[in-house]
Each structure stands twice: as C-alpha cells, then as structure tokens.
Amino acid sequence: MKRILTVTALSLAMLSGFSSASTPAIKASQSAITNQQIEELSKVATQGFDAVRMIQYARLAIFNANPDSAMKLTDEAAKLLAADATNWKNFVKQAKDPALTKNGDYVLIDSSISIAENYVATKAKNAAIEKANKKMKSGDKQGAIEELKLAGVGVNQTQYLMPLAQTRIAVSKAQKLLKNGKYYEANIVLRDAELAIVIDSETLVDVK
Template identity: 50%
Template sequence: MKRVFKVATLSLAILSSYAWSADNAAKTLALSAKQEEQLFQISRQGFDAMDSVQRARLALFSGHPNEAKLLVDSAADLLSADQDEWKAFLKADKKTPHGDNDYIVIDAAIAVAEDYVATPEKQKAISKANEKFGKGDHKGAVEELRLAGVGVSETQFLMPLKHTLQSVQSARKLLKDGKYYEANLALKGAEDGIVTETETITEIPDQPLSAKK
C-alpha cells in the first residue's frame, strides 16, 4: 500500500518546480529566500483559486447562487493578479494538454513506493524525514529516505493559467446572466484542466536474491 507523508502540500509545491529536477539544478542553487516566498505565494494563489472554484460548484448544487458568485469573483481576482513575476516559476518541462498555456504547481504530495516494507530502520528514517519536511529541509528529508532504501514518488498538480482564467471568467458572466447550469459546466472545465503527474524521486535499491522472499 502506498503511504503518504504527513507534510504540508503547499510547502512541497515550492520545491516541485526545482529541487527534484536535474534540468533545473542551477535554478535550485540560485533560488533566494525571497524567490522561495514568491513561489509559495504563487502556488497558494492558484490553490486558493481552485478551492474557490470547487466550493462555488458546491454552492450552486446546494442552491446558493449568490455565494457561488462571491466565490467565483474571488477565484477570478486571484487568477487575474499581475502574472509577470510568475514567469520565472512556470512549469515548461512537462507534457501538458493545453499547449498555449503556462502551468504552475498548485499542490503536491509525497508517497512511499507501493512495495515498501516496514522495518525499524525505515520507520526511523520516515520520522526523521517528516521532521525535516516540517522545517522546510526538503532535500535533507528525501536524502534520509534514499539512504534508508525507501522508494519515494511525488505527485504534482499543475494548473493551466490561461485556460483556468478563461473558464472562471466565463462562469462569472453566466452567473450574472442567471445561467447557473452553464456556469457550473464552465467551472467544471476549470477543474478538469488540472493535470496530475507522478514521478519517482528515489528508487528502491535492488536487493540480493538471498534477501528476497
């Protein structure tokens, strides 16, 4: 069974664009504390915008169109922010369905490989990794797991900025016109635009045949 670490997803999103990508090693080294904070805020804005989209759909389903309007307005405001500073943190190295869109990481999760076998040593490594994740030491946490022979994968949630904003703006107009069913479909389109991608961060080392059962 795959086990997910108890760590803050948004803090992982900060790391996702850089620290586990060999192609971006130079950027990782150059990322300043200010840039890390910028990246966190960008991921948080995207996360909050999608959360508002999902809650707006629930409000429509529950018969609260006025609440849905407020939530859609909030999502539109978050996505309409000046995105010039976002350009340095876009995901351009992934295969994505909306080719004319810029993608940002809005969420991420770390999980232990499915064939993980618990041992006291590995449990200790996971505890240390959780402590380091909590302190923001993502690289150190992954290294703890690698040294203990724990295979780890990362799932990223990527949001297409242009597509999502267009869907939200369309939903806003439809709500204004009282077209609630159509607005719900537009919001669903925003949700459906999210791309999930899973990558292996650390491989489980091959075991000698004598150790396999």
C-alpha cells in the first residue's frame, strides 16, 4: 500500500476516535487537542509498539537458542507494559466492530492511512495526494480525506490494537517459563500474545 501519512503514525487525528470503558470518551475536537494529549498518546502507542517488538525479538532469541537474550527482552517488554508506566486507561480504543475488542481494554499501538490498492496514478490525483499530505501534516485529517475524495482516490485506515491486560499476563507467564528453562512453552505464550493483536481496518473513502 502507498502511505499518504507523511507525519508519524501517532497522528493528532487519532485522538478523535478514542474512548474507554472505564473513563469518559475523549470529546476534544481537533482544534481543542492539547500538546499534553498528543504527548500522552505518543507515549502509550510507542510503549505498546515497543513491547510487542520486544516480544517478537524474544521469540527470535529463543529460536536462535539464546535464552539469556530472550529473558532480557521479555523483562523489557514487562517494564514497557507496567501498569504505572503511563496513563494507558485514557487511550483505550474500541474497534469499529465491537466484537473484536469486547474482552477487555485495547490500546492503539500503530496506525496507517493508505491509498486503496486499485489506485491508478493521474496528474490530478497526484496533486490531490500532495495537498492531502500537507493537510495531514498540519493535523487536518478530515481536510486531507476530502481532498482525496474529490479527486476520486480511495482511502483505507488500518489500526493495530493490543489487549493490554492479556498481553501483560502473557509476558509475566513467559518470564516464569523462561526462568524455569521451559523455552518452548515460553515461545508459545509469546506467540499467542503476538497473535492477539487486533487489526482493525476501515474504508474512509470508497471509490467504486
């Protein structure tokens, strides 16, 4: 897919989609988003993303018969997921299909906005994409989407959601298994944690 997001995946626009089962939905419009909210979202998503990356690296270390590295990487994942490490609860995300995230709180760890696979380049469409990039960079997600819609460019959004409590439990269990020399079992637990990530996609602009 061709990314139209020229700023980081932790776009200001994401804030408008956040809600929590335990806290009130964040109602801020784009114009009211504060620097503190941006920084908090960035911290949550970065820590979640890095934790999943540590899980993946730990599995690779187990595969390469390097249990010491696997233990260190799993410990690092546990630190990143620590309950008091950041304000996770304010940035819980529900998938577009509620059934996908009904069993606990999920936090956003990555997101992308991309042009539809059937995109065919034209001078007008390329110009619209350039305008959309500029608007996205300034935090105007809706303006960027409108530019692409008018040019007949299909747009998709994909978000990656991590089940917070479930991942914490899995990492803690893997730590114990690794300490007891049960490397195969630890790998299975970490694999299941990785597979528990929900990929939630939706079409923002549908072009027939």
